[in-house]
Amino acid sequence: MLDYNKTYKIGETFSNRPFRGVIENYDLAEPEISRGEKLIIETVSVKHSMGGKTLYDIIWTTNAFPLIISERIVELFNSNGITGWKTYDVEIRSKKNDLIDQKYFGLIITGRCGYRDYAKSSIILDEIGVNIKPHVKGFYFKDDYWDGSDLFMSNPEENGNSTMFRFCTDKVVNLFKKEKIKNIEFENLNESTLAIELYNVPLTDKQKSEMENLKASR
Secondary structure, rough: OOHHHEEEEEEEEOOOOOOEEEOOOOHHOHHHHOOOOOOOOOEEEEEEEEEOOOOOOOOOOOOOOOOOOEEEHHHHHHHHHHHHHHEEEEEOOOOOOOOEOOOOEEEEEEEEOEEEEEOEEEEEEEEOEEEEEEEEEEEOOOHHHHHOOOEEOOOOOOOOOOOOOOOHHHHHHHHHHHOOOOEEEEEEEEOOOEEEHHHOOOOHHHHHHHHHHHHHHH
16 A cells, blocks of 8 residues: 655755766667666667766766666665666766776666646645745645555656656665665655646645635735
8 A cells, every 4th residue: 555654756966976977879868768668678878977987876867867776776676675677788988988897777667656646735835946935745646556666657647748757665765775875865755845836736726725825824
């Protein structure tokens, strides 16, 4: 059974220190690959693009969609029974295009949950820069659907659109904390907020009423 208190959204730290790569062949960086919806059989080259030369267990890319993980993480996933994932082969290269002799993989997330259901979120006031504006709080899934995997992504929405939000259970969070895996952040889904006016969030009549009441109470 899905417990939002034990479910997290995976995100970046946006630090300038870690190695950040780029996949120059954009066809090999499509979102469908990371979602496991497009088969990839060739080794993908990930070249240094930004940040320092230090390779962390997690490598983010300027392509936005791919997430690259070390051999150590693959071993941790296997030895701890983490579910909902598979990998494709990558090679890591320096800015000068020299091959770096460290083993990494592209992460494919095969676990699934329902697409986002904004109607389940509460309305709060939160900061946008120096202003206080209405936000929705809580990231919840349509029909609370979740296939039980430790790593998962949302099913396509009714219009067929997909997102690249990655989710995980507290089993993954606790494992990463224990093993001191850096260059990654986790946000509990109950605490996730989104500015309504910036993202054109669809609201129910009840939520619209709650929003107006909050504005009036300021």
